[in-house]
Amino acid sequence: MADILRERERQVYRKGQQQAFQLDCEKQSVAGSVSQRACVFCGSRVVLYPIADALHIVHGPIGCASYTWDIRGALSSGPELHRLSFSTDLQEMDVVRGGEKKLYAALCELIDAHKPKAAFVYATCIVGVIGDDVEAVCKRASMEKGIPVLPVHSEGFKGTKKDGYRAACDALLQIVGTGPVDDVSPLSINILGDFNLAGETWMIRDYYSRMGVQVVSCITGDGRIDDIRRAHGAALNVVQCSGSMTYLAKSMEEKYGIPFLRVSYFGVDDLSKSLYDVARHFKDKEMLQRTQSMVREELQRIMPIIADYRRALEGKRAAIYVGGAFKAFSLVSALRLLGMKTVMVGSQTGNKDDYEQLRELCDEGTIIADDSNPLELSSFLEEKDVDVFIGGVKERPIAYKLGIGFCDHNHERKEALAGFEGMVNFAREVYGSVMSPVWRLTPRKRGNPLEVVK
Amino acid sequence: MLLRHTTDEVLERTALTVNPAKTCQPIGAMYAALGLHNCLPHSHGSQGCCSYHRSTLTRHYKEPVMAATSSFTEGTSVFGGQANLLQAIQTIFGVYNPDVIAVHTTCLSETIGDDLVQIIAKAVAEGKVPAGKHVIHCNTPSYVGSHVTGFSSMTKALVTYFADPSAEKSKKINLIPGWVEPSDMRELKCLAHKLGIEIVMYPDTSDVLDAPQTGKHEFYPRGGTTVDQIKSSGGSIATLGLGLSSSSAAVEALQTKCGVAGETLELPIGLQATDRFIDKLRTLAGVTVPDAVTDERGRLLDMIADMHQYVHGRRVALFGDPDQLVSLTEFLTLLDMKPVYIVTGTPTPQFENRIKTALGGNVPEAKIKAGAQADMYLMHQWIKQETVDLLIGNTYGKYIARDENIPFVRHGFPILDRVGHSYFPTVGYDGAMRLLEKILGVLMDRQDRDAPEERFELTM
Numbered sequence: 001m002a003d004i005l006r007e008r009e010r011q012v013y014r015k016g017q018q019q020a021f022q023l024d025c026e027k028q029s030v031a032g033s034v035s036q037r038a039c040v041f042c043g044s045r046v047v048l049y050p051i052a053d054a055l056h057i058v059h060g061p062i063g064c065a066s067y068t069w070d071i072r073g074a075l076s077s078g079p080e081l082h083r084l085s086f087s088t089d090l091q092e093m094d095v096v097r098g099g100e101k102k103l104y105a106a107l108c109e110l111i112d113a114h115k116p117k118a119a120f121v122y123a124t125c126i127v128g129v130i131g132d133d134v135e136a137v138c139k140r141a142s143m144e145k146g147i148p149v150l151p152v153h154s155e156g157f158k159g160t161k162k163d164g165y166r167a168a169c170d171a172l173l174q175i176v177g178t179g180p181v182d183d184v185s186p187l188s189i190n191i192l193g194d195f196n197l198a199g200e201t202w203m204i205r206d207y208y209s210r211m212g213v214q215v216v217s218c219i220t221g222d223g224r225i226d227d228i229r230r231a232h233g234a235a236l237n238v239v240q241c242s243g244s245m246t247y248l249a250k251s252m253e254e255k256y257g258i259p260f261l262r263v264s265y266f267g268v269d270d271l272s273k274s275l276y277d278v279a280r281h282f283k284d285k286e287m288l289q290r291t292q293s294m295v296r297e298e299l300q301r302i303m304p305i306i307a308d309y310r311r312a313l314e315g316k317r318a319a320i321y322v323g324g325a326f327k328a329f330s331l332v333s334a335l336r337l338l339g340m341k342t343v344m345v346g347s348q349t350g351n352k353d354d355y356e357q358l359r360e361l362c363d364e365g366t367i368i369a370d371d372s373n374p375l376e377l378s379s380f381l382e383e384k385d386v387d388v389f390i391g392g393v394k395e396r397p398i399a400y401k402l403g404i405g406f407c408d409h410n411h412e413r414k415e416a417l418a419g420f421e422g423m424v425n426f427a428r429e430v431y432g433s434v435m436s437p438v439w440r441l442t443p444r445k446r447g448n449p450l451e452v453v454k
Numbered sequence: 455m456l457l458r459h460t461t462d463e464v465l466e467r468t469a470l471t472v473n474p475a476k477t478c479q480p481i482g483a484m485y486a487a488l489g490l491h492n493c494l495p496h497s498h499g500s501q502g503c504c505s506y507h508r509s510t511l512t513r514h515y516k517e518p519v520m521a522a523t524s525s526f527t528e529g530t531s532v533f534g535g536q537a538n539l540l541q542a543i544q545t546i547f548g549v550y551n552p553d554v555i556a557v558h559t560t561c562l563s564e565t566i567g568d569d570l571v572q573i574i575a576k577a578v579a580e581g582k583v584p585a586g587k588h589v590i591h592c593n594t595p596s597y598v599g600s601h602v603t604g605f606s607s608m609t610k611a612l613v614t615y616f617a618d619p620s621a622e623k624s625k626k627i628n629l630i631p632g633w634v635e636p637s638d639m640r641e642l643k644c645l646a647h648k649l650g651i652e653i654v655m656y657p658d659t660s661d662v663l664d665a666p667q668t669g670k671h672e673f674y675p676r677g678g679t680t681v682d683q684i685k686s687s688g689g690s691i692a693t694l695g696l697g698l699s700s701s702s703a704a705v706e707a708l709q710t711k712c713g714v715a716g717e718t719l720e721l722p723i724g725l726q727a728t729d730r731f732i733d734k735l736r737t738l739a740g741v742t743v744p745d746a747v748t749d750e751r752g753r754l755l756d757m758i759a760d761m762h763q764y765v766h767g768r769r770v771a772l773f774g775d776p777d778q779l780v781s782l783t784e785f786l787t788l789l790d791m792k793p794v795y796i797v798t799g800t801p802t803p804q805f806e807n808r809i810k811t812a813l814g815g816n817v818p819e820a821k822i823k824a825g826a827q828a829d830m831y832l833m834h835q836w837i838k839q840e841t842v843d844l845l846i847g848n849t850y851g852k853y854i855a856r857d858e859n860i861p862f863v864r865h866g867f868p869i870l871d872r873v874g875h876s877y878f879p880t881v882g883y884d885g886a887m888r889l890l891e892k893i894l895g896v897l898m899d900r901q902d903r904d905a906p907e908e909r910f911e912l913t914m
Contacts, residue, residue: 029501029525032542034494034550039502061561061596062471062799063478067506069850080456089471089826090597095565105469114459125500125562126597129531156500157526157562374520375550378671393509397518401671443669 008033011371013355016364023355025370034373036321036394037348039156041124042068043164046411047244048120048152048171049082050074050195051223055116057086059103059134060124064156065089072411074195077202077222081114090126100132107141107149117225118148120171128155148225150174161323162349165244172219172228173251179226181216181233187282188214190234190258192249193241194265196221197411200418204265207419211279211291219248232256236281238263238274243324243349265418266327266426267334268299268306298420306337309427314339316387316434321369321377321395322409325350325358331390331409332361338427343384346372374398388434403442405433457857460831462838472831473850475773476799479594480558481507482604482633484521487556489639489657490612491678494552495521498539498568498591499560514868515636515663515876520673522546522555526562535568536576543577547584552674553681557591558608564595588681590615600800601867602699602775605633610703612656612684619712621689627738628687628714629655630704632697632721632777633867634881636660636677641879642696642722645732648747651739654687655679664876688712692738696731697721697777699802720808721777722881723889724785725754750883757887761894762790764914768843768897771795773833773851774866776802776824782846782865784812785886789893792817794842797833801825830854844897861896865889 010024029035045068049056058065065087076082088094088102103121111119119141123134134151142149150171154164189208194201201221208215216234217227237249237260249260261281263274272295279291318335320328325347332342345358346369358368367380378398381389389399392410399406407429409417415425480497484507487495497504504523511519522545524530524538539557546555557570570591583589592611594604609630629646631639640660646653661677687693693708695701695718705716722731729751736743769792772782776798783793794817796809805824813820821836834854837845845855848866855862869875879885898914905911 028527029523030541030545031525031538032496032522032545032549033525034520034522035501035525036505037501038505039500042502042505061478062474062476062600063480063503063506063561063596065471066474066477067510069473081459083456084459085473087471087474088469089474090561091826092595092598095561095595095597102469109467109470125526125531125560126565129562129565156502157531158528160501374518374671375673394505394512394518397512397516398671400516401518401665401667401669403667403669442667 011369012376013359013368015359015362015366015368021356021359023352023368023370025355026349026351027371029371034375035371036373037371038161040158040161040164040167041122041154041156043161043244044122044152044154044168045164046072046195047165047168048220050076050220051120051225051228052076052082053079053117053224054082055086055110055114055119056082056122057088057106057110057119058122058124059088059099059127059132060090060122061126062087062089064122064124072195073197073413074221075199076196078224081116086110095126095130098130098132099127100137103132103134104137104141107137108145111141111145111147116147118150118175120150120152122152122154124154125156128158148175148178160349162243166247169245169248169251172248175225175228176252177229177232177256179229181230184216184230184233185214186235187212187284187287188216188234189236189238189278190216190231191218191221192237192239192260193245194218194221194418198413198416200265200416200422203416203419203421207275207294208278210294211275212284212287213278213282219245232258234258236261236278238278240264241324242326264326264330266330266422267337268302268420268423269333269337270330271419271423272299302420302424305424306427309431310337310339312431312435316340317343317384319344319381319384319386319389321346321372321389321391323348323392325354327409328358329361332358334423334426337423338430340388340430342366343386344369344380346370378402388430403439405430405436405439407433455857456853457834460834460838462835464832464835467827471799471827471829474799474829475797475833475847475850476600477510478561478596479599479601479604479607480560480596481510482601482606483556483558483592483594483608485511485633485659486605486608486612486657487558488519488662489659489678490554490556491680492553492674493556493678494546494550494554496542496546496555496557497521497523497560498535498557498563498570499524500526500562503560510868511663513870516873517663517665518671519663522550524563531562531566534566535563536573539568539573540577540580540582543582543589547582547587550673552587554588554590556608556611557589558594558604559591560594561596564593588615602633602777602800606700606703609657609701610707613704613707613711616681616684617708617712618685618688621686621712623689624652624686624691625739626652626654626686626690627735628690628693628708628716629653630693630695630701630718631655631658632695632700633775634696634721635875635879636662636664637875637877637879638881638885640664641882641885645747645882646735648744649732649735649739649741650744651735651741654683654690656684656687688714690714692716694719694734694738698808699776699800720784720812721781723778723781724886725751725758725788725883726784727781728882728886747883754883754887757890758789761890764894764897766790767792769794769841770844770846771833771837771842772845773797773830773847776800776805776808778866780808780812783809784814785889787813787816789890791844794820795833795836796820796822797828797830798824799828834858844893861900863892863896
C-alpha cells in the first residue's frame, strides 16, 4: 500500500470504515502531486468542440491548439470544421505587445474563408496574464462579420475543468434564445451533455424520435449553431454529464422557465429509467406506452447477449476512475448487471453529493477517492486484485503494466457505450479485455512463466 | 473530405496557424527529462499543461508517463509561483522520492516572471532538497521555438547542472542522441557497443518508455542515464551530438563547461548519415569497424540496389522536426526519390541550407519552409498544386493522405495511431532498412490496390 499524501488522507474513503463519511473534494490539487486532472481550457474545449459548424480558434501559444486538435471522437453528420486546428500561435513579441491585432486578423481571415455560423475564441493562460481584451476583439469581429463571435474565458489557471465547463456554458448562453421557435412542439427537449462520441447522440436521438419527442438541439454532440439558437423553445432540458451541463440547464430554467431532468444513458437500468422519466414528464399516455414497448423490445433483444457475457464475468472485480463522478454511478450499476463488483471508484472532479451517492451505491470495502494519482491508483488496483480498470488515456497503460484488463470510458472509446446497443458493446469490450489470454502470461498473477519453465 | 476547406491558392497569412506541424516547448523538456534515471519531470504552470503532455506522450508510447505539476491557481498568477514550486518540491521528495526533479517552465510562469534559479536556491536553503537529491530546471516559454527547443534546453540543463569539469579522465565518448525514439537510443548504444566503444549517452529513454510487461507499474522504470554517469561525462575524451537542432546546445555547453571537445552531426538516419556517424565514432575512439557493422551496411546497400527501380523518381512530401527532416531528405535523395515539399513548424535557422546540403544539388524545385505559418495547411496547399507519390510525417499527415489519396509512412512525433516506433529503430543501417521497407510497403500496396485485374501481378 503506497503512502497516500498526508494532505490527501481525507480524499480517500473506504466504505465500512468507522469514521463518519466525509470526503474532501472540490479542493485544489496539492502542488507537486502527479494529478490526473486537467485545466479550465480543457473543460471548455471538450464541451464546445463537437459544435461542427462553428469556428474554434485557440488564442495563445501553439501547444493548447496542438494537444486538442481532433482529439475527441465527437462525430458530425455534416460539417467538420471543428476537426481542424486554428491557433494564433503567439510568439514572444505578441506576448510583449499583446495579441489582440493578431487575433482580430486571424478571425477575419478564418471567417471569410470558412463562413462559419459562429466562432468560439478560447482564451488560454497567457492571454489572461498579458491582458488582451478578447471581449472587445470578439465584439468587433462579430459586428463586422455578422456572426456571433464568442469569447470563452478558459485561462487554464482559473480553476479546474469544471470552471471550464462553466465558461463554455456562458458562451452557449449567448447563442441560446436568438433563433425562431414557432415550429417547436410542446413535446420537445434539448439533449444536454452528450457529445456524440462514437455516434452516441444519434442513438439517443433515435430513441426520442421513437417515443415521439422532438429534439430541438443537441448540446453539444453533433451540434449546430442554428439549433442551439432555438434551444429556448424546447419544453424540457434533458441533462446527462451533470458536471458539464447542469449550469446551462439551471440558467435556462431561470431565464426561460425550462425545467430540466438529470439522466444517464449508460447501463440499461439508468437508461430505461431516464427514458421513462422523460415520457412521464410530458404526461402523455401514448408516449409512455411507446416508450414501454421500445424499452421492452430493446431489452428482449439485448438481455440474452448480456446474459452470455455475465456467465463469464460473474464475480470479477472492477475499478473506475473517471473525470466526472456522475458517470461513475451508471458504471457501477452497469457492471453489476454484468455480475461484476466495483471495488474502487474515483473521479477527478466529483462533489460532496456525488460521493455521498456513490457511497450509498457501493458495496462494503469499496475504496472511494477524489483527485487520485497514479501511485495511489496502482496500489488500489493491486490491493483489490482488480480484473478490469475503467478510465481514460492516462490510466490505460497503468492497468496494462499491472496485467489488468481495461476499458476506455472517456474520449477514446471507439464504440458507442451509451444506449441499449452501447450496453452490449460495453459488455463485449469488458469481456474481451478481462478474458484476454495475454493476462495468463503476465507475471503478476502467475509468477514469471519463464521461471516456471525452468 | 475532412480537409475540403483547403484551397490550392496559397495566400500570405500573417496571424494564423492552421493544423500545426509543431507543438510547444514543455513537452520536449518532459521527454528529455524522462531519459534521466529516477527523475520526475515537473511542469511549473497550470495543471492542464502537464495533463496534455502526459496524455500525448502516453498516446505515442502506450506507456505510463509520470510528471508532476505546480497546479497554478488564480492567486499564483498574481503573486508568482514560488510558493507552489516550494511546496511541490517538498511534496515530490516526500511522496514520490525521485533522485532528480527536472522542472520546466510554461508560458504562464515565464510571463509572470518566476525566477527558477532563485526559487530552487531557496528550496535548497530551506532544506527542502534532501542530501544527494537534485532539482534542476530549464526555461521553456511556449511562445518561443517549439517542442524541439524544449528538448534541446532540458538536454543542455543536464550538462549545466551535472557534468563535472573535475571528473576523472576517461576514454569514454559522450553521445547526445537528440530527439529520437527509445528504440533509436537503444540502437545507438548497440552500435557503439559493436564498435567496442564505451559511451555515456544522455538523455536515454530506452527502458523508460519501452519498458517490458513485468506485472508491476514501476513509477520509475529501470532505464535512464544516472546523475553519476552524466557527472562523469565531464572527463570523457570527446562529445558527439546527433541532430543540430536538438543536441548542439548541450554539446557546446559541455565543451565550455568541461573542455570536452565536441561536434554535432546530423541524425544518423539513412546510409550516408550513418556512415558519417560510424566513421566519427571510429576516429574519435581509434578503433576499427568490425565486420558485423560493415555487413549491416552491406545488407542495406544490397536492399537499396535490389529495390531502387521501385522508388526512383517518386515525389515525396515530408513534414516534422528539423533534424529528422534533414537526414530523411538525404536518404530519400540517395534512393533517387524527389523530396519536393519539406515543412517544419519549428523555427530553425539554417534549415533551408541544411536541407539543400542534404539534397546535394538535386531536386532544385524543392519547396522548403520552417517556422511561422509553416504548417500542414500550407503543405496541403502545395500538394493540391502538384501532388506527390508519398507522404512522410507524424500521424497528423493521415488527413492529407486520405483526402489526396497518397501513400503515407508515419515517422516522427507524435504517432497516435500505430505501434512500432518505440521498438524498431530508424537510425543506423538496420533502421534505414526498416524505413525503406516501410516506404516500399506503402508504395507497392498502393500499386496492388490500384492495378487493373490484367495488370495485377504476383511478382513485382
